[in-house]
Amino acid sequence: MPRTAPRICPLCEATCGLTLTIEGTTVTGARGDRDDIFSRGFICPKGASFGELDADPDRLRLPLVRSYGPDGARGALREASWQEAYDLIAARLPPIAAAHGPDSVGVVLGNPNVHTIAGSLYPPLLLGALRTRNLFTASTLDQMPKHVSSGLLFGDPFAIPVPDLDRTDHLLLLGANPLESNGSLCTAPDFPGRLRALRARGGTLTVVDPRRTRTALLADRHLAVRPGTDALLLAALARVLFEEKLTDPGPLAELTEGMDDLREAVRDFTPEAVAPACDLTAGEIRTLARELAAAPTAAVYGRIGSSAVEYGTLASWLVDVLNLLTGNLDRPGGALFPLSATDRAPRPAGPGKGFALGRWTSRVAGHPEAKGELPLAALAEEIETPGEGRIRAVIALAANPVLSAPDGDRLDRALAGLEFMVSVDPYLNETSRHADVVLPPPPPARSAHFDYAFNGFAVHNQVRYTRAAVPPEKGQPDESEIHARLILAVSGAHGADPATVDDLAIGRELARAVADPHTPVHGRDPHELAALLTGESGPERRLDLRLRLGPYGDGFRTGTADTGGAAEPAGHTPAPDAGGPGLSLARLLEHPHGIDLGPLRPRLPGPLRTRSGRIELLPAPIAADLPRLRAALADRPAGLVLVGRRHLRSNNSWLHNVPALNGGSNRCTLQIHPEDAARIGLQDGALARVTADGGALEAPVEITDAVRTGVVSLPHGWGHDRPGTRTSVASARPGVNVNQLLDGSRLDPLSGTAVLNGFPVELAPATPAPTGRN
Template sequence: MAPQHAPRICPLCEATCGLTLTIDGTRVTRARGDRDDVFSRGFICPKGASFGELDADPDRLTAPLVRGEDGTLREAGWEEAFDLVAARLRPMIEAYGPDCVGAVLGNPNVHTMAGQLYPPLLLAALGTRNVFTASTLDQMPKHVSSGLLFGDPFAIPVPDLDHTGHLLLLGANPLESNGSLCTAPDFPGKLKALRARGGTLTVVDPRRTRTARLADRHLAIRPGTDALLLAAVAHVLFEEKLTDLGRLTDLVDGVAEVREATAGFTPEAVASACDLDAGEIRTIARELAAAPTAAVYGRVGSCTVEHGTLTSWLVDVLNILTGNLDRPGGALFPLSATDRPPRKPGPGKGFALGRWTSRVGGHPEAKSELPLAALAEEMETPGEGQIRAVVAVAANPVLSAPDGDRLDRALAGLEFMVSVDPYLNETSRHADVILPPPPPSRSAHFDFAFNGFAVRNQVRYSPAAIPLEEGRPDESEILARLVLAAAGTPGASPEVVDEGVIDRTLATAVADPRSPVHGRDPRELSTHLTGLTGPERRLDLMLRLGPYGAGFAPNAEDAPDESADRESAAPLPPQGLTLARLLAHPHGIDLGPLRPRLPALLKTRSGRIELFPAPLAADLPRLRAALAARPAALVLVGRRHLRSNNSWMHNVPALTGGSNRCTLQIHPADAARLGIEDGVRVRITADGGAVEAPAEITDAVRTGVVSLPHGWGHDRPGTRTTVASARPGVNVNQLLDGSRLDPLSGTAVLNGFPVTLTPLTGDRVPARTAHL
């Protein structure tokens, strides 16, 4: 039988590139870029090229594991595994209350269709307030600042990369990460195109990354001081009368208050703290204001610092003050195919922080989540509301959160734990039940999350490329059955979970006078939904009721092809977008460039952009105090790698080795001062303890800064990750004890924290060749 070919959206990072899979029988033998993909146009990175190897990883679990009476994990059937979950989980909730369960959701959830559709239902079934996700290790500051400014934590503007003339980029290295909260296949190509058309790229980063080497200007800032730099840029804009809000002038409250609040952050005042030249800061402000179009973009390095939320806020403050927010060529709000249709402008419900706090540390919730750094104390501390059970979905906090050793001990002391994970890893090894989803080739894919951050509006769907083995549930069924177990109805069919969502959604839609299906019979409407599975029917419903749909217009399933690239972005034909139409376009449907969406997008109580919200104003004194703080002699930052994504790709041989190594990068001047030679093992010590790694002496990192990558530390017993365990590296987050948090978002400070180094004399490992 000749090999088959199938298009597939890559699920391995936020770029969501289109792939063409070559399939021989039930195995993916090759993955290449899909040149017909409407979004990525054939771009591919090493992660996408390794799709087949990751898909066929022999260490992936193929059946559930359950813990026997002797305490060891053994392979079990699916019915036995779900029976055990039902027998243990719901009785605990009824005995101790819903908060006895901690729900932990990891980063891979946003990379799967099921991981987006079912966790909200699981959390509702559990009823717990103890919800922890990877967001408080990454982007929660951006959600909080967007919620406070725009009333919606998911209203995150992205730079209009294809049209901007000036990009100021902070704490991001998209040539390695492929972008984050800015879904852009071929980010490197877009930056090169910016330069080619005469635009300007300024990169602010303590490391001379691949992205920084491409820039017109690289500012090697002292880590953790991005907010001071941005406040100084805002000060210059006000001082030199360079602000121009343009069409937003009558839509923004709080401009005068921001002017007053930034008055003390002059370039001269912040220069020492940032270790930058005051004149250069003024130049950045002037160039930003003078550019015909410009965008400021900040990511992980600017979020996972002690002033992460203030930094995220100031990014948008600068976009607003220069008139570049919601403007082509500036920073725009995407409109995904499954978003809600634009609402009538006016006041909304707004966004609130701290509606409850964690039991032990008193940490305020943000977006209904508590800091992942607080999970261990909630498990360890006895009393009412103590976490006695954990449900972890695609999460490995032992490696990704601060103080993994403490988490390791706390997880071992739980009464019950269930993990949905394809691997027996550092966290899932503590579970009483492990439910492994199938490989990505056997799963349908739709990017609910990342389409909402895409630099161009488009929609794509990939059915499963290879059928599931007989008797094996897909990820959607696994999570649906977990929802039923949590709800106390384990005997029900998983289909009732999806049908229940459809029924509730249609009931709400027909009761809404603004809905295109207002007044119609929801039961009759549901008969028009297509799709072979519950998730497909739910997707069809969202597309029909979304901004590019036409409700349930006649003949919507037979809509003609209008998918050619439309720079003017003419709307779809009256029949609208449906699943059937999407399936007829396996390489996707282009929905046109991003366009202004204000004021309809705003959900603040005022119906306006609230530029100086009270929680941010209350945090500014902490930033002012940083002006006089004495900087640490040496601080640590993380680093990304093109062939890695957090902790979940180190078991693929093609993605390890080479430059993807766990080394401590240190500047030659610091190495000489501390007596450290290239390749010598170094003990790194901080709040949470110490780790050891070989030194890699390089001027790619500035003085006063060392860099250790995130996601390593695969040396714990009881795991089943052969490749990762052979090259374990060290867990940089073990250097943290969880006490360093951005107070507004609860995000762990993973960058810019002080460390001390001790060379281990006589313990030399050539850093250029060693594999940890």
Template sequence: MSRTALRICPLCEATCGLSVTVEDAAADGPHGEGGGRITAARGDRDDVFSKGFLCPKGAAFGQLDSDPDRLTRPLVRRDGRLREASWDEAFAAVQAGLRQVIEEHGADSVAVVLGNPNVHTVAGALYPPVLLSTLRTRNFYTASTVDQMPKHVSSGLLYGDPLAIPVPDLDRTDHLVVIGANPMDSNGSLCTAPDFPGRLRALRRRGGRLTVIDPRRTRTARIADRHLAIRPGTDALLLFAMVRVLFDEGLVDPGEPAGRISGVAEVERLAADFAPEAVATACEVPAEEIRGLARELAAAGRAAVYGRVGSSTVEFGTLTSWLVDVLNILTGNFDRPGGIMFPLSATGAAPRPPKPGRGFALGRWHSRVSGHPEAKSELPLAALAEEIDTPGQGPGHPGAPAGPVRAVLAIAANPVLSAPDGARLDRALADVFMVSVDPYLNETSRHADVVLPPPPPSRSAHHDFAFNALAVRNQVRYTRPVLPLADGRPDECEIHARLILCAGGQDGADPALVDAMVIDTALGKAAGDPHSPVHGRHPADLARELTGRTGAERRLDMMLRLGPYGDGFGAQPGGLTLAGLLEHPHGIDLGPLTPRVPGVLRTRSGAVELCPEPLVAEAARLRAGLAARPGGLLLVGRRHLRSNNSWMHNVPALTGGSNRCTVQVHPDDAARLGLTDGGLALLAGDGGELEVPVEITDTVRPGVVSMPHGWGHDRPGTRMAVAAADPGANVNQLHDGARLDVLSGTAVLNALPVRLAPAPEEPAARPAGPA
């Protein structure tokens, strides 16, 4: 019997609403899952945010959900081989392995690695913080340091909160400047905007301008009014030159927030050495183009500068991320409609009277081997391999762990493909006790001693805790599972809760205790807060008012009720609750973004600290290297519409076509190097070399080559048949882990120097000798 159900798509940051066709079944469905399967997916026209938009990833939701290569039972390593086990056996093995490592070597001997998919699930949002507080390890790594950590660091330094990330107010801006981003393919990143392509077209239709700064003529660049094909890695120089123009020509006007901004004069002094003429050669952008863009930005009624991965994963990624906001602030486009604004999530903290905060600190501890400073409590993912395979206590960096990593908890993470020098990490993981929470036996989880597979997304509830804090319109949506779990199979939240209990040596305790503990702690804090609507009330009484079928739903109810739109447990009648949200299956629109300064600020001064000292030092380093710009080829990445890192290459509908692992080369470079379209080339970097097919195209500028991220599915011992049939090459193997953005520890995956040459021809087979 068929029926229709609603589901929020978890496959990229756009968070589109889906209407899925479900084929119910009395018995268990294919591959040991609960009864039923999804046979089709289309956009939900009534969704308050996405309004029916659907991309190819969402259309393939059913294929991904029922992928026959997804694991359905835990795997435990016995006699050197991974074998199916019961859930109790698996968690017993987890606890035994973890506790032995912790008791013999201490908490810092355990590394926790979180992958990108964590921010796409309820469990991945709610439970890892509890796991980290239970383990108390300083060896914490995430995909952020191969992606967006520079934006967290710059926001922390500017606003006092690394999670206070302003987004472009897309639907009201007159001029959008996009640097290092391709939202026509990515659907947006650190800017949650269903139908980002439609929003860009709407900008053009209402007479607005779109400027794209990118070394590739991306799909986004093709629809732009202006495309500056900048030399990779020089983004900070170009943006600094624009800042200089604003000061030189009297175009600085921060507008209403000016009284809450300190450090403007210091920024002017920093920009003095970056005149357009001084940076034009390095950027390979004419000085007049830079001046013109600065003037257009200042003249626009409402404008926004938006930068992402291409301008983040470079040597000066934090400086570039900072300059993006500096330009928005100096032109009066900060915290105002049509500029950049801070979303207000329904599960975020309720507004309260502004006051100075604790500020943001970097380098509170360091990695053991290379002494990398932590950022937002994280160490660089590029350092994980050396933290495992380098013996001894290290040279004594401040606050560093005492010894090597001896156990790894990898949760929805595939760092063998996503981290630099995956070959080294691949070898290192063979020598640690490892637990992987992953639906696939992939390039990383194949090393695990225990694999705990979560159920498919159709069998999980969904709310976007992370992405609603980055949304271009305030709204709230929640969908319950659309298909049942198989008998005896735990949901993803229970898997996480039991993992937390194992980390604390309490396997066998009721997993519901984890949620109860979190609720008790949060309600106790709220009851003691004089600004809270429940101040003075008893936490136990409040807990009894919570609704929900599961502990995770009760936590969501609590967060909604204490949040900025909540009912305050009765203090604000008509406010948000889980029960009220469930009455609106297509979501609740909470309105456009509104100004939030000064309430959003957590700096020690209570103001936007426009010129923090760490960035002053980085500006000096940028200035010192201005004259030394080496030639040669530079590598940049690229996004595909039908892909998202390494975790969708096993879905047939999302393979082939333009989603190919090739090295793109400009025709002039191809002719100079003797390369042919479709032929093989050797691409070499600091970390190794790859043999890859050549794609000759003028969409990359001369001197630049481009490869996509997330490929390299050719290792033995994995169970991803579709991906293995077209494995591609792991571009991150070209990186040896040494090139990092100093402040954030983010790997320099763009503007990476490389060498390219035709692959040597295979020697002709010798004729067979006489019989």
């Protein structure tokens, strides 16, 4: 008989609740969970395809290991046992690190890591075991500018305010298309419905985007800005607020330093000076500034289109500067700091350690680290360039940088030259095909789920956890065990019980907690506390620990959760439906559809970790980068520039093998305005040759006035045409890899983020013309 089970969707940042229909061990359907306390039944095409993804016949079920010839030559990949796979890792990788140093091993983390429990819990332990500084993640392809700007402003790169979508009166979106992407660094199930509700209650939606996206079509005002000029526009808005005496930080004025310096820093960015570069009018800029200031509440929100650009960190910084100047930072209806159930419990505000950039640099080009990471665009050169510190081995966790990073052809060649490589990936894809060992995690229905990362960016405080809906296949370890055994294999403890990894992590966390006078367990016996933890597995015990020590937790005792005497706003006690005085895993399991922890509330100064204990409006790295933005006032690109685009049925490169998500038109086409197409001589459906810094490609043309003149658009994550992969659906409609147009030299200097939007390209008709569109 069919049964149903709840499951949080792991396929995008919206984290919607699903109800799975299961027959035996097969997921036969997925619908929105109407009882989910956060998503209330909303579902998108990605969530609806959950069963198809779960049962994908191309998913690897057993590890793959590489055969070697008598002379050590690398042969083909073949299926192997889990024991053989870990034996090979333990035999090959530690000797490389011992001979050449810990930095000879590079670690690459892809976006899917933050969509799983294991991907959130174990990479820090792996990095600790390896002691390498060569960490590369997808953050330097999308969101690192926001982490850097938040670190500089607030002292914590994870203190990221999100727009209070359900209560704001005016929402300004820059470079964001949530009707297609479902949101980013703003976890909001049914983002489209929330925007429609904003309009329905009389609010205003303004969208700044060079394309007339589905989100732009919903807006009251769409400003088709020239790509890459978002920071100029935001600086001009700040300039108007100062000039017309419209600034009003409210109570945050006492928590802010550098206001006079900020006023001087934006002095040159008048609307009249900025308008030509942005291709807007000075009147449009002034009107927008005045409306933001006049709105009862307002929030400014910028994402990939304003982040993965030449001035991404400056744009991200100015988003929060505007929220503060208009009195909307840390205010209901403005932009607030979420407080997740596994966050640190509130503690007294005051000076912190602050945030530093460039604590070390990459070996070859000298790129500064940001948040402990180096630019993913630099990975190929770190592998290829001889010398001490060269990366000789790579561990890739749910990462496909051959498609997602600039110049995939160069990275493809570099990975082929490694001495050893491990991939944790369910697919043999464009990157994992280079691995010597591929460790496949189980399908998502066979994994538990908790959103450690995305609850910290949620537009409503809540907590949800779902256990695996389907038991693991015989002999198949869960994803957490796969990661734990990998850590043991690289750390010299190969063969030890994987549970020891979780026990060690729990012991460390409890040791820190009992030594901290601001926690409710200060001075207690960590062994006694460890014995009180519940759960069926190490990851569940770790979740129980973080829930109990979190801001809504039971503090390992009966009674109301302790706030540790912190100067936090009142009201952060468990919601009435939490089933008791404080959160724990046991309480959460009693509520399979989640627990509502209440709307976002003002939290400052609690989240501040700057050295001054205040919001530092004009940090030194920002001030040093502003002359570069001033120079951009004179820039007028003579040719075309390229931007990416999102699609509701896609998420980077990792959902292209699902038939339900890889159909339809407008997938991997080059969108171009009719005027530009006529000038260049391009025909709809014909191939265009696109050339840029890193090379050239040919893509089918889609002529549309949805993209403004001077701009062309090609989506990210395609190019599934390399040999040696096992992704039959994706390979049948491969598309082209837009990042092959880049050579990795264009980076936002503060964050190391690749410039994936607004870079110059040249177009020409390709010959011979094709017979149809991809």
